Amino acid sequence: MPAPEYSFLDDVNKSFDKAAQLTNWDKGILQQIKACNSVYRMRFPIKRDNGTIEVIEAYRVQHSQHKSPCKGGIRFSEFVNQDEVMALASLMTYKCAIVNVPFGGAKGGIKINPKNYSVYELEKITRRYTSELIKKNFIGPGIDVPAPDYGTGEKEMSWIADTYLSLRPGEIDALGCVTGKPVSQGGVRGRKEATGLGVFFGIREVCNMPEVMDKIKLPLGIEGKKVVVQGLGNVGYHTAKFFREHDAKVIALAEYEGAIYNADGLNEEDVFQHRNKTKSILNFPGATNITNTADALELECDILIPAALENVINAENAPRIKAKIVGEAANGPCTPDADEIFAKKGIVCVPDMYLNAGGVTVSYFEWLKNLSHVRYGRLEKRFTENLNAHILSQIEELSGKKVSELERNFIHHGPEEVDLVHSGLEETMITSTREIIDVWHSNPAITDMRTAAFVSAINKVATTYVELGIFP
């Protein structure tokens, strides 16, 4: 939980300034890149199920319009405030630049704990929030495109889409007003797991780099690595799933109410079902309870994945972190003070603004699908299958040998939507990791991956501004 004096935005800007001084851009350009362009703070009333009226506090921040539309999730949390939404919107601009997704950054937040509201109340709040955005021209497929974030998911996105569609009849690309929708409402297959899968791809790429792994004295690859995950929500659950499926051991999972540990590894789906049933992650069969959940962050492990909220690793607990790699699946989990301590301890921190970009990358694919009005794979799947079958039959005929049934099915298979989405995400994460590592190694003054990522983002955004002729 953020302390009152904590400013997430100050932390983001501190990291920005540290990187900016390593670039040659004009001071004015840097100031423009850093500034949040538009902040919409709203209050609106809703009638609760018990008949009382409650005033809801909400925000939408558009950090940058250097590319259109702006893009960023909507958070439902009792800790939402303007500073937090501005920080998250800023990170979105840098994130999109790093992974070459042609959007400006934005973010939204509604200051509620969704657990305290009925589904009907949540629907009313989401729909009213959407109509406020429409009134002020703060949403639209070419303007600003929200997505899920902490406390929201497919359900809220389909309410947003439906509200937009009903208030903008006849707008042919209206479904592109929001991403993270259910597949039945214009969503794309592969969006739900995208952020977690992107985290996995990003960390796997780092673990395959001899120059990085030699420094932290870890063997190459994911297999056998001990992983601790904080937060068993959308991002944490899928991150844990992909690590486990690739033979890493998820030795601890931490939630709100406590954490659990098992040196032989935990299965996230079983833990998720246990938590659903008992309303707590604790007392999972075969695991040891850790009652103070924050202690899980300090466990001996190879990879630590904070996937809950910001400011969970700071000057106070960073000295006790024992992981060799910290993968920021959440936005802003480590403060700049923690970064300095990591640098001294030789811990590699893989930064949020690129590591958790899987969500926005696949949201970009969803938006393109909505604009093109065609499912990925529809045009090429059958053609590819026929071609593959023909090539295989020629090879078998010429060689006089037959491949196994398993291989035949694998070779025949034409791409489904989910195959293309996962492969586009893998390509994006691998390319971005290499780009950041190249920037890191190109300048000895860059001491960590976050600074390298910021330098890369600043260079790309500044170049766009100059190319647009905004700064002649």
Ligand code: NAD
């Ligand atoms: P979520 O609401 O699905 O899950 C978050 C989980 O964290 C919840 O289960 C919650 O109980 C748990 N949690 C909260 N405080 C905790 C604490 N102190 N210790 C342990 N667990 C705690 O949210 P999400 O979508 O998974 O988002 C998590 C983080 O990832 C956020 O920082 C978000 O901004 C970031 N992120 C999300 C996406 C996305 O596609 N959903 C994309 C990029 C970044």
